[in-house]
Amino acid sequence: MQPFVKSQPSRSGLWAAAAGHNGAVACRCTYVEELYGDEAEAYARGHLRSDELDEDALHERLSCPDTGRRWVLEYPERTGQDAGQARLRLEPT
Ligand SMILES: [Zn+2]
Numbered sequence: 001m002q003p004f005v006k007s008q009p010s011r012s013g014l015w016a017a018a019a020g021h022n023g024a025v026a027c028r029c030t031y032v033e034e035l036y037g038d039e040a041e042a043y044a045r046g047h048l049r050s051d052e053l054d055e056d057a058l059h060e061r062l063s064c065p066d067t068g069r070r071w072v073l074e075y076p077e078r079t080g081q082d083a084g085q086a087r088l089r090l091e092p093t
Contacts, residue, residue: 029064029071033090040088044073058083061091069093 025046035043044050048062048071060073070091077084 027064027066029067029069029090035088037085040073040086044071044086044088 025043027047028043029047044060044062047064049065050060050062051070052061054060058075058078062071062073063069064071070093071088072091073086073088075083075085076087
């Protein structure tokens, strides 16, 4: 089991790293369906390509440049200004 890590990114910094990653994170899209917290954000920023961002809803659609699989990054625990823990899940095809 992965330990759950509580992360509380600021809204202003949340998407700052969305562009310009270098693909250093290996593709796990064929055998991972869900990631949480820091690991979810690190995977999204380090590997996935951002397709569509709804910053107000803290909801982002992404896709894998290698396999074309689609992902959704969201913050289901969000309350007010606290974004809570990220959740990255594979979209059913
Ligand atoms: Zn991938």
